[in-house]
Structures are given as structure tokens and as C-alpha cells.
Amino acid sequence: MTSTARAEQHRPAAGTRAEPPAPQRTRRRIPVGAVIGAVVLLVLVIVPFTGGLTVPFVFDGALSSSRTQLILAAALLFACVAISYDVVFGYTGLLNAGHATVFAAALYATNIGMELGVPFVPAALIAVVLATALGAGIGALSLRARGLGFAMVTLAFCEAFSTLLVTDPFRVFGGEEGRPLAFEQVPSILLQARNVKWLYWLALATLVLVAVIALVATRSQCGRVWLAVRENEQRVEMLGLNPFAYKLVAYSFSSFLAAIAGTVYLIVVRAANPASASVEFSLAMIVMVVIGGRGRLWGAALGGFLYGILTLRLPSLSSSGALDGLPGWAGRVLAEPLFVLGVVFILIVLFAPGGVGGAVDAVRRRIRASGRSRSANGPGSPPASRQDAP
Amino acid sequence: MNAFLVILVTALGLGGLYFLLASGLSLIFGLMDVLNLAHGAFFGIGGYAAWIVMDSLGVVDSLALRFLVSVVVAVAAGLLAGFVIEKVLVARSYGDHLAQILLTLGLGFALNGLLAGLFTYSPRSLPQPEWLAATSALGGAQIPNSRLVIIVVAAVVFLGMIGFLRYTRHGLIIRAGAENRQMVRALGIDVRRSFTLVFALGGALACLGGALGAVFFNGVTPTLGQNMLIFSFIVVIIGGLGSVPGTAVAAVLVALVQQFTNFYANTGLGDLAIVVLLVGTLLVRPQGLLGRKAAST
Numbered sequence: 193m194t195s196t197a198r199a200e201q202h203r204p205a206a207g208t209r210a211e212p213p214a215p216q217r218t219r220r221r222i223p224v225g226a227v228i229g230a231v232v233l234l235v236l237v238i239v240p241f242t243g244g245l246t247v248p249f250v251f252d253g254a255l256s257s258s259r260t261q262l263i264l265a266a267a268l269l270f271a272c273v274a275i276s277y278d279v280v281f282g283y284t285g286l287l288n289a290g291h292a293t294v295f296a297a298a299l300y301a302t303n304i305g306m307e308l309g310v311p312f313v314p315a316a317l318i319a320v321v322l323a324t325a326l327g328a329g330i331g332a333l334s335l336r337a338r339g340l341g342f343a344m345v346t347l348a349f350c351e352a353f354s355t356l357l358v359t360d361p362f363r364v365f366g367g368e369e370g371r372p373l374a375f376e377q378v379p380s381i382l383l384q385a386r387n388v389k390w391l392y393w394l395a396l397a398t399l400v401l402v403a404v405i406a407l408v409a410t411r412s413q414c415g416r417v418w419l420a421v422r423e424n425e426q427r428v429e430m431l432g433l434n435p436f437a438y439k440l441v442a443y444s445f446s447s448f449l450a451a452i453a454g455t456v457y458l459i460v461v462r463a464a465n466p467a468s469a470s471v472e473f474s475l476a477m478i479v480m481v482v483i484g485g486r487g488r489l490w491g492a493a494l495g496g497f498l499y500g501i502l503t504l505r506l507p508s509l510s511s512s513g514a515l516d517g518l519p520g521w522a523g524r525v526l527a528e529p530l531f532v533l534g535v536v537f538i539l540i541v542l543f544a545p546g547g548v549g550g551a552v553d554a555v556r557r558r559i560r561a562s563g564r565s566r567s568a569n570g571p572g573s574p575p576a577s578r579q580d581a582p
Numbered sequence: 583m584n585a586f587l588v589i590l591v592t593a594l595g596l597g598g599l600y601f602l603l604a605s606g607l608s609l610i611f612g613l614m615d616v617l618n619l620a621h622g623a624f625f626g627i628g629g630y631a632a633w634i635v636m637d638s639l640g641v642v643d644s645l646a647l648r649f650l651v652s653v654v655v656a657v658a659a660g661l662l663a664g665f666v667i668e669k670v671l672v673a674r675s676y677g678d679h680l681a682q683i684l685l686t687l688g689l690g691f692a693l694n695g696l697l698a699g700l701f702t703y704s705p706r707s708l709p710q711p712e713w714l715a716a717t718s719a720l721g722g723a724q725i726p727n728s729r730l731v732i733i734v735v736a737a738v739v740f741l742g743m744i745g746f747l748r749y750t751r752h753g754l755i756i757r758a759g760a761e762n763r764q765m766v767r768a769l770g771i772d773v774r775r776s777f778t779l780v781f782a783l784g785g786a787l788a789c790l791g792g793a794l795g796a797v798f799f800n801g802v803t804p805t806l807g808q809n810m811l812i813f814s815f816i817v818v819i820i821g822g823l824g825s826v827p828g829t830a831v832a833a834v835l836v837a838l839v840q841q842f843t844n845f846y847a848n849t850g851l852g853d854l855a856i857v858v859l860l861v862g863t864l865l866v867r868p869q870g871l872l873g874r875k876a877a878s879t
Contacts, residue, residue, distance in 0.1 A: 287683070336864050340617045340683075341823070344815040345864065351812040352857035359850020471812060475619070475687060482684060525699030534692025541684045542674060 224556075225490065236396055239264060240389035250505065258388045262460060265388070265395035267500030269457045272402040274480040274496025275489050276449030281478065282486035283410055284442040285422030286335075287343040290350030291477050293330065294447040296357065296469030298323035298454030300365060303464040306374035315377065316455035320448065327447020331440050350474050357466040370465040373458060382459055391459060398456045399493070402449050406489055409445060418442050419487075472530075476503075479537050485549020494548055503529040587723035589841050595729035595798060597837030598736030602791030604814040604821070604829045605743060606784025612760040612824025613773075613780050615679050616672065620686040622811030623693035624785045627663055628656040628792025629802030630701055636708045645711040652708070656793035657786045664785020668778045676774070690808075698804040705801035714797065728797045735794060739787065740830050747826065752779060760824050813840075816856055820863045822873020831871055835859070 242256045251260045273295060280288050298319045305315030334345040360367040375383060382391045409415055417438045420428045425435045458464060467473065476499065484495025506529045525531050544551055603625060610618050635652035671689060675681040714731065717724040747753035758766045759773050766773055788807075795810065796802040813836060821832030836856055844852035863870065 287680070333861055333864065336868060337819070340611070340615070340679075341819060341868075343617060343683075344819050345860065347812055348816050348819075348857050348860050352854050355850055355853040359853075361848040361850050471808065475691075478684070478687060479691070521700055524702070525696055528695040528699040530691045531695025531699055534688045534690070534695055537688035538671070538685060538692065541681055541688060542671075545681065 229490065233396075233400070236264075236268075237393070240392060250501065252508070258386060261388045261392040263501065263504050265392045265460045266457070266504060267497045268395040268399045269453045269460060270480065270500035271493040271496035272399050272453035273450055273477060274484065274492040274499070275399075275402055275406050276446045276453065277477040278481050278486065278489060278492035279406055279410065279418075279449065280442050280446040282481055282488070282492060283415065283422065284418040284439060286439060286443065287340070287478075288346050288443065288446075288474075289343045289471070289478075290330065290334075290346035290348075290353075290474050291446070291450060292469050292471070292473040293350050293353045294323045294327040295450040295454040295457070295473075296353070296464075296466070297326050298451035299458045299468055300357070300371070300464045302455045302458050303371050303374055304364065306377035307371070310377065312378050312459075319455055320451040323451035323454065324444055324448040327451070328440065328444040331443030331447070335436060335439050335443065347471060347474070350469070350471050354466060354469040354471065357469050365466070366464070368466065370463050373462040373464070378459060395456055395460060398452060402452055403489060403493060406449060410489065414438065414441060422487075476533075479533055481547075483537065483540055483547050485547035485552075488549040491547055491549025491552075499533070502533060506532060584723040585845070587721050588725060589845050590838075591720070591723075591725045591729045591733070593837045593841035594834065595732040595837075596841065597834040598732045599791050599795050599798060599810065600814055600817050600837055601736050601830050601833035602739060602787045602794070603810055604817040604833055605739070605826055606780075606787045607814055608818045608821065608824055608826065608829045609756065609780050610784050611818065613756055613763075614672075614682075614777055616682045616686065618686045618781075618784065619683065619811070620667070620690040620693060621784065621788055621814070622807035622809075623690050623697070624660055624663060624788035625792040625795065625807030625810050626694065626697050626802065626804055628660055628789025629796040629806065630697060630706070630792075631656040631659040631789065632793035632796055633701075633706045633708055633802055637706075645709060646713065649708075649711050649714065653790065653793045656789045660786040660789025660792075661782045662785075663789070664782035665778060667785070668781035672781065673774065673777070694804050694808060701804065703804060705803045706796075707801035708796050710797060728794075732794050732798060735790070739790070740826070743826050752776065756780060813856070816860050818870075820860060820870055822870025825870070825872040828870055828872030 240256050240261060243254070245255045246253065247255055251257075251263070253260060273291075277288070277291050280286050280291070298316075301319035301322050302312070302316050305318055306312060310318070330346070330349050334342055334349060337345045357365045357370075358368050365371065382394060384390075410418070417428065417433060421435050421438055421442075428435045428438070454468070457468070461468075477496075480495040480499040481492045482495070483498060484493065485491030506527055540547055546553065603621060606624075607618055607621050610616055610621075632649075632652040632655070635655045636648055639648050639651060667689065671685050672682050675685060710728070714728045715726070717726050718730065719725075745753075747757055755766060755771055755773070755776050756779075759776055763773055791810075792802065792807065795806065799806060817829060817832045817836050820836065821828030821830070836859070839855050839859055840852040842852075843855040844850070847855075
């Protein structure tokens, strides 16, 4: 079989799955990822019912306690953000350094809408539209700069927006303090202090929604062009496609996904805070995606989730007594999320550039390789599947 | 008129600080294509190095002398930090620009976290020599001397850099390397030594900026460098990547626009005005004020 023919045969399998291969094949190839995803989802769904189950070292108290559920909800939304960022950074290869802007814009717009008396759901929908439009505008301007210039321009926009929120010249954003959540317009079921499971499930549902939309988009024809732009922009241009348009769509689309996460994050943290628009948060998204593995949605989600747990739990590490043996300054340094993340991140870039996703793929390749060599002459040995392609 | 003069001099001082940070960034970028996201942390290191010296070098009575020592120590710390970081981290990933940028990003996080852990987030202010804290009458306005010192230092650094790039062999290699690295290598010159040199030089200038910035801002915090870094990026883009004179012009321009907008319009609008300036530059002249055409691709 020539390589072209093989590519032709595998494209439907990788894409829309419109033409499944022979039936016995499909039974053989239950996607491992789907099974793992379903199990993880199930575990996450039943977290509020785990009773007194604890996760030592990671969380204080029971897993089902309100505090832990709120931390998990925030981490799940960070996973959404990481997925949205992976579309533009991992898939399209654009080093966007200002992604927090659209996230925060949706967050603030939702709250301002609710302050004006609009109920939560319509306010959130309007906010998503506005934030996506803002993202498209910023993208259209900053994509004029090539390469690293693009990173610097997006960074500048992020700083400008963040300054706008903090200095608040028009007295609408609440300055450094931000704005408290406009409680009146939020469904009361999401606001119970002792029963946060509905809010937690809302965050989980948001993650599923964002992940599914992103999965469909990245597997579409447009998603394949994004990958092509990342690999070789000149060639895309030579094929008669307009890379700028595809990059702009990727930028706007990822803004859209981040905006969805922002509207729910508002309720989880119960405030519109300028920290959500900061350059640090934008750069943190790079960290999330690289830790999890660029260009893999599940990797990005995992990276965002781990990042969330790490930043939200590390500061309390010093008060937990785990660092008591160390001198004060060392304890303070180790409890500083920035420091730990930075060091972990450097180690990953140096020694595991593919992140967690890359490591898992390497293990899978090795397992499959050993399996194939054992059954090399067996009757049912399948041809090399697409994951084997370099 | 008085207010105008004070703001003018303050803006020039701020422009000097921007230049100290941005010129290193611009050189590193021009030669190595690396966006150094840890450059802001250098600024912080310089500030804290100066603070430690000022705070603990009690044996030297004269504040002026102590300040001089602290600036020298800060510059030395920057040289060392830049040298070590280039050798240990950045040099491992030659040929992979993204990995290098990611490394500097992680390094920036780690160093800022380290500074925050060591010195906490409360600002540390340097005891200043009397003369530096005093003001001079200039054209009827009372100008803080520290601003004037920063302007002079930045001007000297600018002239020194131009001289270094034009008239020394290392400068020649750096300029040639920025134009065409392959060609320089083909001529049998080890560009990697220039990489290390540029990184160390950039670190030293950033730390010098940090030490002076600790005076300018009446104290140093772990996040100060990060804020300065963002404006330095804007300066670098407006000035044109890799161009030292362009960086100098843009540093002054950005600081002037920022300060005057903040004063005459509304505090906080200055930062927005800069971004408007940046967008305007990108639309009209994507390669920056004094950048070469090729630098934009």
C-alpha cells in the first residue's frame, strides 16, 4: 500500500468517522481515549457523593466538602481555558500572550450585564458574543505582526486591558478591588454556600461542552488547516489558502471558548477581579498547555486542571505544616506557586518537551511496538495505525 | 510650566529605564531571535541586589559611596545571572526558538516566585544619598536629582552601546550575526560566544535599570520587573526589533506619551495611549520606527 493510499484510507477515521472501516475492525479498535475519558468524567461527576473520602496532601478535609468542590470547579474551568488556549497555541502554533483578556472580558461583561438587571443566562450569552468580538478585533490587529512580534503585541493588548480594569477611568470596573458578583440575577441554586454541587456540576458541564466543541472544530477541515499553518505557513499559502483568515478564525474561536469559561468562573469566584485579566494569567496558560502537552486537547485540559490545583493549594502548603522543617524563607519560596510552576515548567521543557501527553504517547508507542513484535506474524495484525506516524 | 518640566524630566527618566531594559531585549532578539521573558526578573534582581547592599553594608558610612557600590554589585549580579542562565539553560536549546522562549518564561516565573518568597510582596525602599533625593532648580521647576542621574546614565549607556557595536570586534560580530547568522558562522566565527556576551550584557543593563528603578519608584517589589518588561516589549516593537537607536527613540517616545497622557488626560489612560501608539505603528510601519524590512518577517 502506498503511503498516499494509506493516508486516504485513514483520513475518515481521523476526521468525521463518516465511513467506518470493516465492522470487525471497529470492534477491535475501541478508542482507549474515549474509555478513559468516560471513566474520568464519571469519577468527576460523583465527587459530591463521595462522603468522607479524602485525598491526603492534596486537599484539606473530605473530597466532597464545599471548599474542595469549589477548588475543583475552578480547576475544571482552568482546564476549559487551557483547551481554548491549545486551539490557538497548540494547534495553530500562535504564541498568543494575551488570552486572559477575552476570558476577563466575558467575566466582567457578564457581571456588568447582571448589574444592569439582565438575568445570568442572557447576560452570559451576550458577554460571550462581546468577548468573541473583542478577541476577533485584537486578533485582526495583532496578527499583522509576524512571529514573535505577534506575541509581544498580544501581550501589550493584555496589559492595556488589565490596566483599563485596574485604573478604571470610567468607573465601571471597580478598579483594583473589582466588582462583587451581582447575586440577584444568579439562579439561587448556584449560590448555596453549603451545597455547591450544582455549581460544581455546572463547571464540569462547561468543561464537557468546551471540550466537545473544541474536539469537533479541531477535527474539522478548518482544524486540519490550523495544523498545516502551524507546520508550514508558506505551503498553506501556496496551496491557495489564506493563512491570515485561518489564523484569525482560530484566534476568534479560542476567544469564544475562553469566554464561555469566563462566564462560569465569575460565579465560582463570586467576583470580577482584575487578576483574571493579568499578563501573568495569560502566560500561565502557556504553562498549562505545555505541562499537559501541546496540540492535544486532553493534555491541555489535564495541564489546566493540574495548574489550577497547584496554584490554589500551594499557598496553604506552608500553613499545613508540611514545610515546618525548613527555614522560613525556604518554606515561603516553596509555597510560592510561581516558583514551583516555573521550576516544573523548566524541567518539562528541558526533559519532556511533549509534556504529560507526549510522555503518555511515548509509553503507548512502546507498548504497541512490543505487542506488534510478539504478534508480528499473527493473522490479525493491523497495519500501522495513525498514531504511529511521526 | 513647572508641572510640564517636572513631567518632562520624569518621563525622560522613565524612558531611560525603559531603554536600559529594552536595549538588552532588542539585542538578544536581534541576534538570537529569542524573546527573553525572564528579562523583567533581571530588573528585579538588580533592584534587590542594590537593596541588600544598601541595607547591609553598614560599614560604609557615606550613603553616596554605598549607593555607588550597590549599583556596581547590581550590574555584576546581572552580568553573572545573564551569563549563567545563557550557559546553563538557553544554550541547551539552540535551534529551537520556541523551547528557548518557554525556558525564559519558566525562568521568569521561577525567579519572580523566588524573589517573592525571599523578600515578600511588600516594597523595599532603598535609603538614598541626600543629594539623590534632593531636587535641583531647573528652568523654575524643582527636579528630583535621581531623574537627572537616570537620564545621564541612560544616555551614557546608549552612547557606549553604539560605540561598542560600531567600533569593537565583538560589536561587529553581533551586528553581522543579527544580519545573517549562517554567514558569520561560515566565516569561522563562533556566534555562540556572542550569544553569551549579549545575554550577559542584557542582564547587566537590566540590573542597572533595576537598581536605578528602585530609586525612581521609591522601592522595589517582585512584580515591578514584570510590569516594566511589558512596556519594554512595546518599546522594542515600536523602535524596530534589533535596532538600538530605534529602541532609544521609542523608549523616550513611549515614556513621554505615557506620562503626559496620565497627567493631562486621566490616570491609567497613559497605558492605553501607548497601546494605541503601538497599534498605529503596526498598521503604518510594521517593522518599527528604525527597524529593517526583513526584521518583520
